[in-house]
Amino acid sequence: MKPHRRKKLGIILFIAAGLSVAAGVTLFALSQNINMFFTPTQVADGEVQLGTHFRIGGMVKEGSVVRSGDSLEVKFVTTDFVSDVPIQYEGILPDLFREGQGIVAEGQVDVAGVFQASRVLAKHDENYMSPEVKAAMDAAGASAENQRNYGGESNGT
């Protein structure tokens, strides 16, 4: 092999080795950090194993929000109109968190069946429903009526 060819081959092998190590590590990291998304019905049916970190999405049930008077603790119920899941969260809720609005919460279910949220995301403005919340509604077979009442999609940012 000519010297410059050998050099070229060396460089190519070096890049290939680097890339395959990177690809392997990346895929491993990816598999360790997937957050599944579940609907309240799936959670109620016991599809989620205890101790799994996941996201849940649904509507905040009307009249379910209970704020503690002396701490930042908040309890509410999320629903897809088929099943309900109670959620507990400590912290400041997003601006657009309101009863009857869609939310996505991140965390895990405790032994008592309460979802302990580490993060709560509300929909981002009046007109926009996040695909995850919408999917949750669709999956639960919520009636078109309900969807209209709770603000389906329209134009806007």
Next chain:
Amino acid sequence: MVPELGSFSLILALLLCVILGTLPIIGASTNNVLWMSLARPLSAGVFVFVGLALAILAYAFVTDDFSVQFVAQHSNSLLPMRYKFTAVWGGHEGSFLLWTFMLTGWMVAVSIYSNSMPLDFSSRVLGILGMLCFSYLLFMLATSNPFDRVVPLPPADGADLNSALQDFGFIVHPPTLYMGYVGFSVVFAFAVAALLSGRLDSAWARWCRPWANISWAILTIGIALGSWWAYYELGWGGWWAWDPVENPPLITWLFGTALIHSLAVTEKRGVFKSWTIMLAILAFSGSLLGTFITRSGLLTSVHAFASDPSRGFFILGILAVAIGGSLILFAIRAPMLKSDFSFDLVSREIFLLVNNVILVVSAASVFLGTLFPMVYQAVTDDLISIGPPYFNLIFVPLMILLVIFVGIGPISRWKKTSVSFLIKQLTKVALASIAIGVALPLVILMEFSLPATIAMALAAWIVLGMVKDIANKTANKPDLITGLRSLSYSYYGMQAAHFGIALMVTGVALTSYFSTEKSVLLDAGQSIDVGSYVFTLEGSSQVRGPNYVGDEVAMSVTKADVPIATLLPQRRIYIATGTPSTEMAIDAGFLRDLFVTLGEQKESGAWSMTIYVKPFIRWIWLGAIFMAFGGSLAAADKRYRKLKKRAEDKALINAAEALQPVS
């Protein structure tokens, strides 16, 4: 009537683009000088008409013309004038018009500053940009015309601009980001023109480099502005969230960073040619991908526009044609771009190659994490999300590796560097860096932490390596001043940008590891200790703005009984939409930020709030400013200006040469 003029001028621009995208390119391959010379006036024409459309849309906003649907959805008669004006880019249609306008602006810039290039080359570049512009305008007219009217009856008042957007950040972030983003279209056009003409040599790299550097610098600022805005507006105290829409600019930026380094090698040494072309295509793809993700509604994100499948398919079409087409062209033409591997295995070329591999791998891993949920959903129908831990796990080690090479690269030599030379140069630098890494966090923050030590050592490694290199380069000059004067702008540009990395690494590490945050409930008069600061709630009051009402809380901050600042966080309700919005209060400082987010008031009268103390956070954006400054400085180097003069003499020779493929 006036809005219809807007549509009309978009249609005129579209028609001009049809000519611009065809005749000059055909002219360049058939040597038809008349057709080639059409490129510049046509570019100016497209710029004028798209600019006119943008002005008409702004006029519709300023005059509260709610018969225009886009205005009705994104403005309100109570909206302050500066936001009426900027609400032009407050939604999908208008922001796409701004995007297209940026492209036409770059086209005019290319046509003005392309005198140093042969006519056939500049015609090809402008022609390709014309084709892109054509597809954008067609997309706009077909699926998202900002001038569409509300039929039959216009609303009495508009729905108002999203309250989160009513902020200074919104005035500056989108235009800057778009300008940087779209700038990579120019580099892409240079790459495709090179493939078409077969002309890819050092001269090509010299024409291309200032454009790549400037686009990169503007994109850097655009991303930094977005990060700064998110930090003070969204209220979670973070500066980067690995949001699916933050990621494409970062991907573009990483490819762009690789590109400006690879271009340096192509210019100086005439190697890495096809790799440079590939990077130009990738950086441009990153920018199109960003458009696709934001505008197709595929991902959940704070940036997502309303989804409309037809828009998604249209952009996917543009993406497929632009990227697919250029890759096919690349596959056909790249084999003739031969480079000689006339460098040793330890040389600056190799270090820059390592830099490129690390950057491309980083971009690819961000890309994978961003798109994986979409692909997963398409295949299994399950929704998943990939959280920040994935990105941090991959990105941080790669950046550490990159920074190590940032120290070595500049000090190494082209063609061949002996290992013993590098060891001799860098041993002291390495030891001093480790010493600084251990000592500095202890001195500044009185705490030891391994991550902070690593980060400070890396920052010191860059800075000390830089000092060593400048000392080497000025050693043979009579005195330091003469020595410093003899160094070129592009050298200083590189060092400024690398210094920016050192600042950013310091900022990122120290805020990440030494920030304190407390969520509390406070009554009037109550205090709380956060870090070494004492926050006291003094009282609350009602506030009223032009289009909102709200509550304001006064917080006084003291440190060791010395008053530091009074912070006034607010909670607002925007009247037109009834949307609540929190306004953070920040006391910004060179060494630390104090930051308060207001929650709600309890029945007892106490306020919930989150208080943050964030050391060194400003250094992150300061670093970005240095990087952008460095990029601009490098683009201002004398040799690009000299090029113009030389080119005038050589214009004829060049034109003749360019007809034959040069390998």
